[in-house]
Amino acid sequence: MRRIQSLLLVVALLVPLSAQAVRIEISAPGEQTIPLALTRFLPMDDASKSVATEIDQVLNADLDLSGLFELADRAAFLSDAEKLGLHSTQVDFAQWRLLGVDAVVKGGYRLEGDQLVVEARLYDVITQRLLTGRRYVGSPGDERRIAHSFADQIMLALTGKKGPFNSRLAYISTRSGHKELYLMEVDGHNPIRLTDHRSIVLDPDFSPVRKEITFTSYKHANPDLYRKEIYTGREARLSQRPGLNTGGRYSPDGSEVVVTLSKGNNSDIYLLGTDGTIHKRLTKHWGIDVAPSWSPDGDRVAFVSDRRGNPHLFIVDIASLKVVRLTFEGKYNATPDWSPTGDWIVFTRRTEGQFDIFMIRPDGSGEHRLTFGPGTKEHPRFSPDGRFLVYSLDLNGEKSIHVIRTDGTGDRRLSAPGGNDTHPAWSGHWQ
Amino acid sequence: MSEYYRHRLRQLQSLLEPGLRRMLFISFLLHLIVPVILSGVLIATHRTPKVPVYRVNLVNKPVKNPRAGRPDAAPTKKKKKKVVKKKVAAKTIPLKKKKTAKKSVAKKTTPVVKKKKPPVKKVKLDKTAETDLQKRIAEMQARAERQKKLDRIKAALAAQRAELGKPDVQAPVGEPDGKGDEIGISSITKIKGIITENWRLSQYQLPSLELQAEVKVIYSKEGKMRSWEFIDKSGNSFFDESLRKAIVKSKDIGETLPVAGTFEIVFNLKDLQNR
Amino acid sequence: MDLVLQAGPIVKLVLLVLLYFSLVSWGIIFYKFKTIQQAIRESERFLDFFWEKKRFDVIGQGVKDFTQTPLAILFREGYHELLQLKKQNRPEAARELSADLGGLGNVSRALRRATTQETQRLEKYLTFLATTGSTAPFIGLFGTVWGIMDAFHGIGQTGSASLAVVAPGISEALVATAIGLAAAIPAVMGYNHFLNKVNLLIGEMDNFSQEFLNIVERMERS
Numbered sequence: 001m002r003r004i005q006s007l008l009l010v011v012a013l014l015v016p017l018s019a020q021a022v023r024i025e026i027s028a029p030g031e032q033t034i035p036l037a038l039t040r041f042l043p044m045d046d047a048s049k050s051v052a053t054e055i056d057q058v059l060n061a062d063l064d065l066s067g068l069f070e071l072a073d074r075a076a077f078l079s080d081a082e083k084l085g086l087h088s089t090q091v092d093f094a095q096w097r098l099l100g101v102d103a104v105v106k107g108g109y110r111l112e113g114d115q116l117v118v119e120a121r122l123y124d125v126i127t128q129r130l131l132t133g134r135r136y137v138g139s140p141g142d143e144r145r146i147a148h149s150f151a152d153q154i155m156l157a158l159t160g161k162k163g164p165f166n167s168r169l170a171y172i173s174t175r176s177g178h179k180e181l182y183l184m185e186v187d188g189h190n191p192i193r194l195t196d197h198r199s200i201v202l203d204p205d206f207s208p209v210r211k212e213i214t215f216t217s218y219k220h221a222n223p224d225l226y227r228k229e230i231y232t233g234r235e236a237r238l239s240q241r242p243g244l245n246t247g248g249r250y251s252p253d254g255s256e257v258v259v260t261l262s263k264g265n266n267s268d269i270y271l272l273g274t275d276g277t278i279h280k281r282l283t284k285h286w287g288i289d290v291a292p293s294w295s296p297d298g299d300r301v302a303f304v305s306d307r308r309g310n311p312h313l314f315i316v317d318i319a320s321l322k323v324v325r326l327t328f329e330g331k332y333n334a335t336p337d338w339s340p341t342g343d344w345i346v347f348t349r350r351t352e353g354q355f356d357i358f359m360i361r362p363d364g365s366g367e368h369r370l371t372f373g374p375g376t377k378e379h380p381r382f383s384p385d386g387r388f389l390v391y392s393l394d395l396n397g398e399k400s401i402h403v404i405r406t407d408g409t410g411d412r413r414l415s416a417p418g419g420n421d422t423h424p425a426w427s428g429h430w431q
Numbered sequence: 432m433s434e435y436y437r438h439r440l441r442q443l444q445s446l447l448e449p450g451l452r453r454m455l456f457i458s459f460l461l462h463l464i465v466p467v468i469l470s471g472v473l474i475a476t477h478r479t480p481k482v483p484v485y486r487v488n489l490v491n492k493p494v495k496n497p498r499a500g501r502p503d504a505a506p507t508k509k510k511k512k513k514v515v516k517k518k519v520a521a522k523t524i525p526l527k528k529k530k531t532a533k534k535s536v537a538k539k540t541t542p543v544v545k546k547k548k549p550p551v552k553k554v555k556l557d558k559t560a561e562t563d564l565q566k567r568i569a570e571m572q573a574r575a576e577r578q579k580k581l582d583r584i585k586a587a588l589a590a591q592r593a594e595l596g597k598p599d600v601q602a603p604v605g606e607p608d609g610k611g612d613e614i615g616i617s618s619i620t621k622i623k624g625i626i627t628e629n630w631r632l633s634q635y636q637l638p639s640l641e642l643q644a645e646v647k648v649i650y651s652k653e654g655k656m657r658s659w660e661f662i663d664k665s666g667n668s669f670f671d672e673s674l675r676k677a678i679v680k681s682k683d684i685g686e687t688l689p690v691a692g693t694f695e696i697v698f699n700l701k702d703l704q705n706r
Numbered sequence: 707m708d709l710v711l712q713a714g715p716i717v718k719l720v721l722l723v724l725l726y727f728s729l730v731s732w733g734i735i736f737y738k739f740k741t742i743q744q745a746i747r748e749s750e751r752f753l754d755f756f757w758e759k760k761r762f763d764v765i766g767q768g769v770k771d772f773t774q775t776p777l778a779i780l781f782r783e784g785y786h787e788l789l790q791l792k793k794q795n796r797p798e799a800a801r802e803l804s805a806d807l808g809g810l811g812n813v814s815r816a817l818r819r820a821t822t823q824e825t826q827r828l829e830k831y832l833t834f835l836a837t838t839g840s841t842a843p844f845i846g847l848f849g850t851v852w853g854i855m856d857a858f859h860g861i862g863q864t865g866s867a868s869l870a871v872v873a874p875g876i877s878e879a880l881v882a883t884a885i886g887l888a889a890a891i892p893a894v895m896g897y898n899h900f901l902n903k904v905n906l907l908i909g910e911m912d913n914f915s916q917e918f919l920n921i922v923e924r925m926e927r928s
Contacts, residue, residue, distance in 0.1 A: 022618075022619055022692065022693070022694045022695070023694075023695045023696075023697065024619055024622065024623045024626075024694055024695070024696045024697070025696075025697040025699070026623060026626060026627050026630065026696060026697065026698050026699075027699055027700065027701040027702045028627075028700060028701070028702030028703055029627070029630040029631055029632040029673070029677075029700075030627045030628040030629065030630050030631065031631050032631075032632065032633050032634060032703070033631065033633055034631050034632075034633055034636075035631060066635065067633070067635055068633045068635045068636065069633075102631055102676060124676075126675075126676040126679050126680060127675070127676070127679070158636060158669065159635060159636040159637075159669060160636075160668070160669060387635065405635075435779070435782055436779065436782065436783055436786075436820065436823075439779060439823065439824075439827065440823060442827075443823060443826060443827050443830065448737070448830070450737055450740065450741065451733060451734070451737045451831070454733045454734070454736040454737035454740070455729070455730065455733035455737075456733075457733070457736055458729050458730070458732035458733035458736060459729055459733075461732060462725065462728065462729050462732070
């Protein structure tokens with residue numbers, strides 16, 4: 001019996017040995033981009049061609065900014081690019097496979113009465129499936145919004161996380177001669193002036209739940225904190241205490257605002273209700289505490305303080321009011337912003353006479369520098385999906401808004417030349 | 432000024448004195464010998480082993496014929512076979528031919544010819560017919576015999592060829608049955624290259640780079656994928672989806688594989704983590 | 707050998723020039739070694755013969771056996787001149803020659819001329835050795851510098867600077883210097899050696915000239 005057992009054991013050991021398959025390890029993809037074919041949207045009736053151009057431009061810019069794709073050369077497109085394929089059976093996937101693309105974007109549009117209808121599809125070329133499809137109905141002139149929205153959908157389909165393209169950026173510009181608050185699309189188009197304070201407006205922040213912005217303005221000589229409903233234009237002073245009322249940031253649930261108040265003497269971080277009452281004092285120190293930023297879970301606030309001599313980043317726990325020092329390097333660290341995913345805090349640090357953007361984990365590890373070019377970079381803020389950063393670049397005396405991926409690549413300028421554009425803030429997803 | 436003195440003067444003025452020419456020749460011979468000795472000594476002392484030629488795959492694309500362009504490359508196999516064939520043929524076939532020829536000649540001609548020559552032409556038609564028949568039978572017999580022998584030779588040849596064909600001469604050293612003298616592209620490298628090339632994934636798609644999945648792939652010797660399956664999924668749908676696409680795109684290697692079989696491919700992102 | 711064959715055209719040319727130098731200088735070394743050795747040996751024999759016989763007419767007949775030594779040439783020239791004088795001026799009374807110092811002067815000049823010629827003869831080709839010794843290293847160095855220049859140019863173009871890429875080019879180039887030195891060293895050694903021997907022979911020739919003149923003078927006086 002035992003002999004048979006041992007024999008079986010030997011056989012059991014030998015069998016897998018003899019039939020062992022060859023193991024291959026592949027430790028990185030051949031390319032870190034997804035080859036995507038972006039076809040021109042086709043008119044389904046005699047609607048004007050400019051719609052297609054506009055959609056095309058926006059999609060191109062957004063997909064390029066995402067860094068996710070390698071857009072296939074249009075010149076290589078075959079006959080299928082000229083066909084409207086709104087169903088996966090109508091698409092000749094063999095053609096696209098020939099081009100080596102993994103995914104293809106197709107679409108069409110028509111005018112129904114005075115409504116613009118845009119149909120957009122994203123197909124997987126390999127599995128010949130529809131990845132995402134949308135029908136957008138809007139008024140003529142909404143092409144850009146529709147395209148941004150579909151770019152977000154493409155990101156959702158391919159990464160599981162919506163893109164930030166159909167959101168807005170608030171920023172401060174001097175185009176009107178004063179520092180006023182402006183709003184634009186994430187690719188820099190359609191800038192709109194929101195305030196007319198003819199004074200100095202600073203440091204905007206979007207409410208995560210309402211179409212509302214908070215900012216600081218010197219309209220009444222003192223830096224007061226304001227809130228403004230974007231579409232109605234209604235405006236109210238949230239805090240008008242003597243001294244600084246700056247750096248207002250909405251909490252992640254939108255119910256509170258963290259702010260720097262000096263109340264005539266030393267500045268500290270306070271928690272305000274949306275009605276302007278003080279809920280809690282977060283710091284109480286003789287050092288200057290400014291520039292608060294919420295953690296995405298709403299439990300902690302990062303801020304800048306010179307309590308250890310030079311300005312450094314600290315984190316205060318709202319419940320226990322315990323303060324932890326975050327940065328130890330550098331002589332001047334400023335303007336922290338906590339990523340929506342919670343795993344990074346971006347801030348600026350003065351190096352070699354100019355400010356550059358750095359990232360650090362909330363536990364103080366993984367500190368690294370993102371920007372290396374000339375010019376001072378200030379006010380970095382995360383996009384709502386945490387994939388991008390927007391910041392203002394001061395180069396040769398001209399200030400402009402730039403966007404960059406969080407790995408430091410894909411830097412591009414957003415704001416048009418001619419205005420000193422600073423203090424960008426990224427809205428949440430904009431419906 | 433003596434005659435001899437003039438003679439010496441002439442010699443002095445000449446470019447080459449008579450003795451010098453011979454010495455130059457000796458010197459020339461010595462110079463010829465030096466490199467020969469040097470190279471001979473070098474070769475004798477350390478006969479450097481044949482350095483294997485490594486072909487580096489720069490674009491993840493396997494080289495189609497890694498030994499192309501080398502004089503000793505592909506044809507080795509063919510040459511061997513040819514030589515064998517010729518030898519066998521040369522030895523055996525003519526022998527038989529001679530024998531059959533002799534036999535047939537002996538059978539048919541010796542008796543026939545004598546009868547044939549004088550009378551056949553006009554008079555004895557039946558006799559010519561008979562001899563014709565005899566001749567034909569003899570010929571057929573001879574042919575059959577020849578055919579048999581040919582078949583036997585062919586069988587022997589086939590056996591020899593089968594024996595020769597067993598070690599895959601073209602397979603490079605890296606292969607289990609490789610007899611080539613170079614390290615070429617193995618099936619593993621080929622498959623790895625093609626699947627890697629077809630694997631497209633952006634790190635922007637992933638929440639983390641610590642993902643790993645394992646896929647079992649079975650390729651036929653023609654380079655066609657017979658089947659594949661996930662052994663272990665990463666749990667991230669985009670990662671797994673990218674692998675599915677990479678595998679589907681790699682269904683046909685496009686050339687024969689030196690070794691077919693099952694391959695377990697582990698996909699991870701270690702190279703990206705290290706950056 | 708591969709090193710040489712793989713080198714660039716300029717390096718090859720340099721190597722060819724060096725080969726020429728080496729070839730000729732070795733030829734000269736052999737030749738000179740042979741002739742000078744013979745000259746020294748025969749000079750000794752000739753001097754023995756000369757002092758043994760002591761009579762010019764006897765020596766004049768025996769001198770034909772000595773072809774290699776310059777002393778025999780000197781003797782021939784001096785004796786020839788002496789005979790010439792005797793024949794021309796006073797064939798009947800050679801004895802009176804002694805009073806005429808001009809005759810002795812003629813012999814002396816003949817000897818000096820022969821000495822000069824023989825010196826030239828001995829030194830012939832040695833300049834080539836000197837030239838080889840002094841220039842071959844430089845020629846080799848030129849080839850090396852050129853080869854290295856070439857190698858680095860190639861590296862610049864390929865953009866790869868690993869040792870595996872740099873080394874073959876440099877070693878190819880260095881072959882030129884090695885061969886240059888290989889050509890120069892024997893040439894220099896040979897030159898110094900032969901110059902020494904030639905000086906020895908020149909001294910011997912001068913001594914012999916003096917002795918010859920002394921003998922002639924003594925002869926005339928007696």
